[in-house]
Amino acid sequence: MGCHRPFGAREIPNPGSRWGTVPRFASGNAMMYAKDRGQIEELVRFGAPVAWLEDPRASERLAGQRVRMPAYGEALSEREIADLTAFACAVEGVEPAGGEAAAAGRELARRQGCHSCHGPEGSGGMPNPGSLGGFVPGFLGGNFSDLVRDEAEFREWVLDGTSRRLAANPLVRTFWRRQLLSMPAYRGELTGEELTQLWAWVEATRASSPE
Ligand code: HEC
Known part of the structure; x- marks a missing residue:
């Protein structure tokens, strides 16, 4: 993350490289470097897609740029490489998970601005001073x-901006009062079908990411 600046930040210049900067995550620009999941994995493992390494002109350019993506293949386990590949694909929207309903949910989440707080593909969100974890929670992970235990609780969060179960806990309520960002209530703005699509997107994203 020292090189790939966080969501929304300016990119670090990288003279000599193909596009002149170290790409930022979640800007959709992975597509300029990798065309599919396989090439993203090669980037993690070898520091570049194999097709580039085998192409003399591309290798020459790589050798000349100021900063190079390290090859993590030796340093990481297969499991870690799989996790990182899944993360990079999720935040970059490469081969997005799920069927039609999930795709509609993903698009809706983008229009409604869910990503601006919960991070791209719900991968984890904005700093949230005063909150229990310090961040707006993402949808991935344990x-x-x-x-959110089930779809019913998900709907409660989205419609009312809260969870009755968690609101029963005084400690949780204290954090909710203090924290900078709160979950907005979308009641009246989303139809039942749209809620189903959002849930399909959350479930597909979770299923595609190793815990
Ligand atoms: C203004 C920032 C903001 C926006 C925009 C936003 N949320 Fe939230 N969301 C939060 C915060 C803050 C919480 C509460 C987490 C906590 O308890 O601290 C939350 C909680 C949730 C939760 C339950 C906790 C979890 O696991 O993340 C879900 C599900 C959720 N939001 C879904 C959505 C969806 C879907 C959208 C778009 C329709 C959305 N949110 C838009 C800030 C936001």
């Missing part, structure tokens, strides 16, 4: 099931 914590999600503590906050």
Whole structure:
């Protein structure tokens, strides 16, 4: 993350490289470097897609640029490489998970601005000073099931901006009062079908990302 600046930040210049900067995550620009999941994995493992390494002109350019993507193949386990590949694909929208309903949900989430707080593909969000974890929670990983047990609770969060189950806990309520960002209530703005699509997107994203 020292090189790939966080969501929304300016990119670090990288003279000599193809596009002149170290690409930022979640800007959709992975598509300029990798055309599919396989090439993203090669980027993690070898520091560049194999097709580039085998192409003399591309290798020459790589050799001349100021900063090069390190090859993590030796340093990481297969499991870690798989996790990182899944993360990069999720935030970059490469081969997005799920069927039609999930795609509609993803598009809706983008229009409604869910990503601006929860991070791209719900991968984890904006800093949230005063909150329990310090960040707006994402939808991936184990914590999600503590906050959202099922579709009914998901709908409650989205419609009312809260969870009755968690609101019963005084400690949780204290954090909610203090934290900078709160979950907005979308009641009246989303139809039942749209809620189903959002849930399909969340489930597909979770299924595609190793816990
Ligand atoms: C202004 C920032 C903001 C926006 C925009 C936003 N949320 Fe949230 N969301 C939050 C915060 C803050 C919480 C509360 C987490 C906590 O308890 O601290 C939350 C909680 C949630 C939760 C339950 C906790 C979890 O696992 O993340 C879900 C599900 C959720 N939001 C879905 C959505 C969806 C879907 C959208 C778009 C329709 C959306 N949010 C838009 C800030 C936001």
